[in-house]
Amino acid sequence: MDCIDSYPFYVEPFHVDFRGNIFFSILGNHMLNAAGNHSQKRGWGIAALNETRHTWVLSRLSIEMNEMPKEYEHCEVRTWVESVKRYFTNRNFSILRADGTPLGYARSIWAMIDLETRKPCDLISLYDGDILRYVVPEEENICPIEGYGRFHFREPELLCTIDTHYSDIDINGHVNSMKYIEHILDLFPRERFERQQVRRIEIAYKAESYFGDRLSFYCQPVSEVETGIEIRKHAVGKEHECSEEVVCHARICFTQDNNEH
Amino acid sequence: MDCIDSYPFYVEPFHVDFRGNIFFSILGNHMLNAAGNHSQKRGWGIAALNETRHTWVLSRLSIEMNEMPKEYEHCEVRTWVESVKRYFTNRNFSILRADGTPLGYARSIWAMIDLETRKPCDLISLYDGDILRYVVPEEENICPIEGYGRFHFREPELLCTIDTHYSDIDINGHVNSMKYIEHILDLFPRERFERQQVRRIEIAYKAESYFGDRLSFYCQPVSEVETGIEIRKHAVGKEHECSEEVVCHARICFTQDNNEH
Numbered sequence: 313m314d315c316i317d318s319y320p321f322y323v324e325p326f327h328v329d330f331r332g333n334i335f336f337s338i339l340g341n342h343m344l345n346a347a348g349n350h351s352q353k354r355g356w357g358i359a360a361l362n363e364t365r366h367t368w369v370l371s372r373l374s375i376e377m378n379e380m381p382k383e384y385e386h387c388e389v390r391t392w393v394e395s396v397k398r399y400f401t402n403r404n405f406s407i408l409r410a411d412g413t414p415l416g417y418a419r420s421i422w423a424m425i426d427l428e429t430r431k432p433c434d435l436i437s438l439y440d441g442d443i444l445r446y447v448v449p450e451e452e453n454i455c456p457i458e459g460y461g462r463f464h465f466r467e468p469e470l471l472c473t474i475d476t477h478y479s480d481i482d483i484n485g486h487v488n489s490m491k492y493i494e495h496i497l498d499l500f501p502r503e504r505f506e507r508q509q510v511r512r513i514e515i516a517y518k519a520e521s522y523f524g525d526r527l528s529f530y531c532q533p534v535s536e537v538e539t540g541i542e543i544r545k546h547a548v549g550k551e552h553e554c555s556e557e558v559v560c561h562a563r564i565c566f567t568q569d570n571n572e573h
Numbered sequence: 574m575d576c577i578d579s580y581p582f583y584v585e586p587f588h589v590d591f592r593g594n595i596f597f598s599i600l601g602n603h604m605l606n607a608a609g610n611h612s613q614k615r616g617w618g619i620a621a622l623n624e625t626r627h628t629w630v631l632s633r634l635s636i637e638m639n640e641m642p643k644e645y646e647h648c649e650v651r652t653w654v655e656s657v658k659r660y661f662t663n664r665n666f667s668i669l670r671a672d673g674t675p676l677g678y679a680r681s682i683w684a685m686i687d688l689e690t691r692k693p694c695d696l697i698s699l700y701d702g703d704i705l706r707y708v709v710p711e712e713e714n715i716c717p718i719e720g721y722g723r724f725h726f727r728e729p730e731l732l733c734t735i736d737t738h739y740s741d742i743d744i745n746g747h748v749n750s751m752k753y754i755e756h757i758l759d760l761f762p763r764e765r766f767e768r769q770q771v772r773r774i775e776i777a778y779k780a781e782s783y784f785g786d787r788l789s790f791y792c793q794p795v796s797e798v799e800t801g802i803e804i805r806k807h808a809v810g811k812e813h814e815c816s817e818e819v820v821c822h823a824r825i826c827f828t829q830d831n832n833e834h
Contacts (some may be wrong), residue, residue: 323742324602324607325606325609325744326602326605326743326749326751328743328744329739329740329742329743329744330743330744330745330746330784331744332740332744335740337740341585341587344586345585345586345587345589348586352741383744383821477758477759477760478590478758478759478763478766479590479598479755479758479759480759481586481591482586482590482591483584483586483589483592483593484591484646485591488587490587494740497738497739498738498739498740499686499738500739500783502739502784502785505739511614518790523591523763524762524763542684548709562711
């Protein structure tokens with residue numbers, strides 16, 4: 313079996329923003345579908361893993377786009393496994409227009425956890441190292457974007473607090489990973505999107521949040537075009553005690569102003 | 574040409590709620606796509622209409638589901654034009670599982686407006702009554718759900734106020750019609766969705782809202798299973814004057830408690 317799969321998608325009218333660019337959350341969802349199909353075809357899909365009480369958890373995602381797919385365009389996501397470490401696997405993506413033009417790339421890191429203990433599993437010993445068969449040959453691993461940066465937050469400013477609702481929650485009972493991206497981009501005013509485009513999104517998923525959790529969004533501007541975001545949850549436990557925990561760290565990079573191009 | 578079109582769809586993993594049912598907003602989006610394709614194939618799509626500076630506006634939508642499409646199911650939306658009045662057209666839908674089991678139905682009312690004046694156009698005189706050719710024969714118009722009710726709001730209670738953000742806005746610069754449905758369902762607590770399922774949603778779109786508008790959600794419980802919602806916008810004009818205007822009226826009907834079945 314080839315190591316790289318293609319997941320075609322069509323950019324629907326209501327999947328684009330007011331500039332006509334696909335929403336990052338929609339693009340990310342296509343990528344998750346591509347990853348899910350890719351794993352499933354190789355016997356490592358969530359349904360198969362559930363039988364041995366394991367599942368995949370997305371730990372880190374970086375998407376970097378030179379150009380966004382536009383309304384009515386036919387595009388594809390390609391995905392493959394770059395490498396497998398004991399507790400993590402690196403999965404890469406490319407996003408292409410139907411004519412083959414690359415529009416952008418993405419990197420992701422996934423852990424496998426035991427559903428009972430919620431602890432990470434040793435990927436290499438699982439199923440006798442079967443997963444290593446699916447690592448892409450080095451020369452096919454074309455993903456020319458930066459790796460993960462480190463997040464340094466020093467007294468970030470509280471921008472807003474929201475409660476999580478019905479539409480945020482996926483079938484696992486968690487806030488959907490793409491919904492965090494939606495909420496993060498919703499922090500920026502219209503003028504920002506009129507002047508600049510989002511070029512890169514980097515997000516580290518630290519903890520799950522649930523229906524009814526209160527999320528606080530802390531912001532730390534890094535430069536004219538880059539902002540760090542920390543999301544903390546304020547959960548109320550069974551004993552009514554309150555706790556605060558970091559849910560996500562993210563970094564959003566915009567392009568320079570459009571009129572400077 | 575047959576009067577009824579089919580739009581197949583697959584229920585993706587992140588398109589379902591924590592109960593495993595497709596989100597109404599996602600189902601509604603499939604219906605809008607089905608309607609768009611149906612019109613386009615008959616020369617009445619938005620792209621063709623834009624050439625004469627006209628467009629379709631969704632005025633009313635009622636969706637009633639006996640059962641919701643579930644994760645990983647293959648389903649289809651069927652759509653057709655029930656009737657054409659001078660200023661409105663009635664478009665109906667059925668939602669079926671791949672094996673042909675009907676899961677639910679929907680009714681919608683659309684107006685055609687002139688993009689310059691924003692006033693409704695006479696649909697029958699436009700293009701010499703061409704649209705009448707696409708009205709379905711009466712015996713094929715199978716849509717066994719209630720028509721539109723009247724909304725009566727008497728001192729509804731203010732539930733919450735939100736600002737509209739980047740993710741709410743579609744390519745026309747308006748809050749996406751399905752986003753109102755998301756925000757409305759987000760008014761209900763987790764316990765409601767654990768106990769009951771949404772059976773019917775009825776929504777009347779009264780005015781557009783835009784990026785940055787502040788929306789207030791007023792609620793009027795009608796019965797144990799039915800709630801009326803009025804959305805008002807507080808827009809700030811160029812002269813900084815404030816105005817309040819009704820954007821939507823909606824009615825949400827839940828099933829009786831699950832444990833009563």
